[in-house]
Amino acid sequence: MARVRQEALTPEPSGSLLTGRDVRDLAERLGIRPTKTLGQNFVVDANTVRRIVRVADLTADDVVVEVGPGLGSLTLALLEVADRVVAVEIDPVLAAELPATVAARARPGTSFDVVLSDALDVTELPGPAPTAFVANLPYNVAVPVLLTMFARFDSLRGGVVMVQSEVADRLVAGPGSRTYGVPSVKTAWYAHAHRAGSVPPPVFWPVPRVDSGLVAFTRRPAPRTSATREEVFAVVDAAFAQRRKTLRAALATWAGSPARAEELLRAADVEPSLRGEQLGVEDFARIAAAAGES
Known part of the structure; x- marks a missing residue:
């Protein structure tokens, strides 16, 4: 795990979120070509990221952990509400650029960290324990990342993730449903989860061939049992x-x-x-x- 940078953000920010043009310009300047390997589909719609933050029901006191921040679209929306965000990014180019983007646009007084790592390898985070998990998760690793965050950070009280629509259905399914399976049961061990809306492909760049869904969750006590x-x-x-x-x-x-x-x-x-x-x-x-x- 490599910590890229931590700082209290005090420059004169614009307070603006990234537009679709901003995202494409940033990617071009950095030489970034979104890859299927890393599941990179960047959100280019400000209304969508603000919607995710509303569903997450955050307060200024929340410490938010975000996985796969990419170019910072959702990160900036999180910092409009929460005073502290820790982002876990596997791409070193994106991780190196993100602090500058946040410093230029986030409101004053917020705190931000980037951890350069695969989220599945993260066992600790800098600063206070996270209280919320909010992320646009890569489709190919969405379930293991979510379960890993649940398992390693007991302090998480809730949050929301954006995942492929089929994955969202599996995460929230109940017994007897055709989509009920291993992800459903293991998620239920940690949290109450429910569908919190659908997200159409055009809000992403590049545009995926599948719809996405929002899954909101609230931490629950594990079932009482003598088994581990x-x-x-x-x-x-x-x-x-x-x-x-x-x-x-x-x-x-x-x-x-x-x-x-x-x-x-x-x-x-x-x-x-x-x-x-x-x-x-x-x-x-x-x-x-x-x-x-x-």
Whole structure:
């Protein structure tokens, strides 16, 4: 993890957000060509980033962590409300440029840091503990980044992420839904999540071929269980690895045999003929606890 720069921003800023022209001009000056590898689709619409900030329900006291700030469109909107933002950026050229963009445009008195790192490798952040997570997440790593932030920063009380619409549906799905799966259950371990709107492709540059969605979340206590998070997640992974199979069959390898799987399921008061998509996070927690207690 490389910390690019921290400063209290006190120059005479313009207080303006980036326009589409600003984004393209910055990219041209820096020699940036958005890549699919890094999932770079820059937001070029000021109304969209302000909408994200409104949904996040931030206050001046919030310490916001943002992943993938890019050229700073969302970062500047966050600093209109929150007094401190820490951005995690994997691209060294973008990370080096972002402090200058923020210094030129953010309101006086705000504090800003850039951490040059892959978000999946970040274990600590400079300054006070973050209280909100707000990001336009690259489509290809959206779920692991979100779950990593939840796992590593207990201080996060909530936030909002913009992700591919299909991913948004999976994150907020409930038991019984066709989109319910591993991301749904693991997100529910950490937070209450809900869809907070759709975002059309034209607000990005380059324009993606898919719609995006906003997912707002509020931290919740983890289910009460004697099992660890890792033990519960192992059950979840096993149950959905063969989602067409009954839990008795799907959990056979995890438990050691179909008979043992059925024994643990009954001990957890879960019907062995059910499928993983019919269980909530608390059910998975009971199954993991039953395995640990027997």
